[in-house]
Amino acid sequence: MKRSSVIRGVVLRRVALGVAAVALVAGCGPQGAGGGGGGSAAPPAAVTDTPPASSSAPSSDPSSKPSSDPSSDGKPSSPSATDGTPAPKALMGDGDENEQVRELQARLRQAGYFDRAPTGFYGTMTAGAVTAFQKKRGLPQTGSVDEATWQKLLAMTHKPTADELKPSTTNKLDAPDPRCLTGRVLCISKESRTLAWMIDGKVVSSMDVRFGSENTPTREGLFTVEWKARKWTSTIYHTPMPYAMFFSRGQAVHYSADFAARGYAGASHGCVNVRDKAKLSELFDQVKVGDKVVVHW
Template identity: 85%
Template sequence: MKDGDENEQVRELQARLRQLDLFDRAPTGFYGSITGKSVAAFQERRGLPVTSTVDAATWELLLSLTKEPTADELKPSTTNKLDTPDPRCMTGRVLCISKESRTLAWMIDGKVVSSFDVRFGSENTPTREGEFKVEWKAREWTSTIYHTPMPYSMFFSRGQAVHYSADFAARGYAGASHGCVNVRDRAKLAALFDQVKPGDKVVVHW
């Protein structure tokens, strides 16, 4: 495998490199410069010739050091890799939100049930950090300040909420929220909305 290749074997390569913390994003199936650098790092670490391409020796060694990727590893539910959970997230029912990895993990008794890419507020309207509780929920809501739709809102801190954002879905990280935690996967958030109850813990951390 080499630069420019695009196939399912490349996706498997990326998933296996990710198991070794050498590939920090969701597998794409495309062999570009980031994949090349990850392969080079693997080769250097293991004493192989550093070529940034995958020959038989590199592939066989990688296979021996990793397990066969699961379907979720090959096509993960989040683009961003989940952060190590904050210790406050390890007990009970928790929306565990990491600013560093830009992810939300819905956790029950320390286990991740589902996960999402999220977006936060700008410097002028930052998302507050700390430990909170889901105060109330609204399946359909429009911001009383900014007059924008906030479907599947789960409010946790004085008007700040986890909610679906059409802008995030369309523009990604080119934009920012007004302090809320934006989610771009509407269908998955709808399922989460039905599971989360008022009083469930919310942890926003770096």
């Protein structure tokens, strides 16, 4: 075999592997049992759940991600108290996402400092609630939970029930990202786990959402609705994605029967799951290809 033929064969195999890798990560579907249906729409010809080739992929906005300064033990470093004294070591702080944060939020809600459903994510709203609690109790106002803050909160609240930790009520909207205040926008907040359909700064409708897992995260940034399909099945995960509105290389807003059944016990493969089918059906009819999509913390 000639040397040129061998080189050509190696190059072709590498190209094929690259294409296969792109196809693997581009698609989206709920992790768990999907479901639902609807009418029909003629989807674009595609091998994976990716937008048509003519669509340009919007750029992400990494500046919208929360930042942390990991210390040697892997926890974010505690900010200084407002009086300038060194703050005690934080047990929980900005950027954390776990069940202890969910319990913290439920207990803060019992005490009247957190007015939304627990999400398990420690963001600016949780930090604000913690700061207010610390101020009222004469503790260093760091916005992070240290041992003294946690013990004080434990002493004045009871162990949250399952309904308090994961209530079925609709999550409360947070302040919209500035990019959501003009035009027609699907404004999606990871912190409050909500989607707000907004037109010229006014909220028309809203609904609960959930996102991808740590291994399959939902991308953040400014996007547009690239294409829609009232009835679609993931070509990678083979799960139903009714009322799909694709906005970022295979990631879409869509109804999830798994989210409706399990709530936040599950996650998507990167898509924005909606559990209220009736609300999403109405939204699907209103949203147009080209409308903005903002995914932010």
